[in-house]
Amino acid sequence: MGRFEYTHNKTNFYSYITSNRDLIKVSEEPSSQISGFAMGYISNPQEAKIQAIYVSADYRNQGIATNLLKSLESEIVSKNSSLRYLSVRIPEEYFKFQSFFLRRKFSIIAEINGYIKNSLDFPFSVNKEIAVRKAKKSDIDGILQIEKACFSDYWQKNRDEFKKIMKDVFEILFVAIWNNIIVGYNFNAVSRTNQSGNYIRIATLPDQQQKRVATTLTAHAFKWFRSKHVTRVLLSTYADSSHHNKMYKKWGFRKNDREIILSRKYSQ
Structure with missing residues (x-):
């Protein structure tokens, strides 16, 4: 999930991700190698978004992704007591990862078409x-x-x-x-x-x-x-909204990607 370059170098990794001022959780092995990371941010008082969860191929099937999600979620909740939604957007090429979130009580909110006009x-x-x-x-x-x-x-x-x-x-x-x-x-x-x-x-x-x-x-x-x-304009809309998809195509936009949004709701 996500298009982030993976590195085993701890110093370079921290330099890259901390420049974005996001919430970061890292899974580190005894050898000081980074086995995985999770990135997220609080987008508004009621919602936080997961940007990426990545686990190195050498450490998959060890529950690292689950632990990273729990750790990231715990920090988000501690920083935002009014949180109502934890959400993630998954690009089409990573749709297979939706099952990871569905098993953890996330629900599909919408399927989204992305458009571009140059x-x-x-x-x-x-x-x-x-x-x-x-x-x-x-x-x-x-x-x-x-x-x-x-x-x-x-x-x-x-x-x-x-x-x-x-x-x-x-x-x-x-x-x-x-x-x-x-x-x-x-x-x-x-x-x-x-x-x-x-x-x-x-x-x-x-x-x-x-x-x-x-x-x-x-x-x-x-x-x-x-x-x-x-030099270009981007937008996204519901994939099942024929009215809006036709309208944007009429205005000169062309479809260039597709995503699904999953979210988990917190009771207040």
């Missing part, structure tokens, strides 16, 4: 009656109404998360307004390490979906991406 043109007509602007704190109540209308509990962001997005210089949150009502929003980010833009989320009130709200918001998103000089 140009920043967006020649689609917008609704000129809809005003689009950068979100303000006073917009959060309206945004949360859209969250509840569009997303299940697992996917919903909370007030503090939206406040954090508004403060991040690498992220942007747009709102669409029609008749003085927030009818949609769009959340985007630019990568801190390369020239990629991330089209993270688009959501509109269910009864407003025929007004080209999504297209109008996305036109502004691409204008913002151009101002940040990105």
Whole structure:
């Protein structure tokens, strides 16, 4: 799981992984060789994500992966008493590893299609009656109404998360307004390490979906991406959402990967 270069050299390994400021757990043998590692991070007050669990071929079938998961989970829980979900995203080439998590009470939340667009043109007509602007704190109540209308509990962001997005210089949150009502929003980010833009989320009130709200918001998103000089835009969507998959293909995105998301829920 994960695309991380494995090394037996302890010093180089720590130098690589600690630069990412993630939670790290390492399994070390008496010889000081690293037999495996687990990486994760707390993504928001309610969720933590596992980035990778890796065990060297020399030490597999010794329960190391299970122990690494338990150790990582224990540290995450100790740092976040309000944790509700522990999640992991598995790329298609590693789907065989889903059984490891399913045996440990994780459930499949969704299958995700990843898309990429290598140009920043967006020649689609917008609704000129809809005003689009950068979100303000006073917009959060309206945004949360859209969250509840569009997303299940697992996917919903909370007030503090939206406040954090508004403060991040690498992220942007747009709102669409029609008749003085927030009818949609769009959340985007630019990568801190390369020239990629991330089209993270688009959501509109269910009864407003025929007004080209999504297209109008996305036109502004691409204008913002151009101002940040990105060379490509990435997004992901539910694999079983034919509407969204068709929409993104129409906008010039092409499918480039597939993942499954598994999660374990904690009772409060």
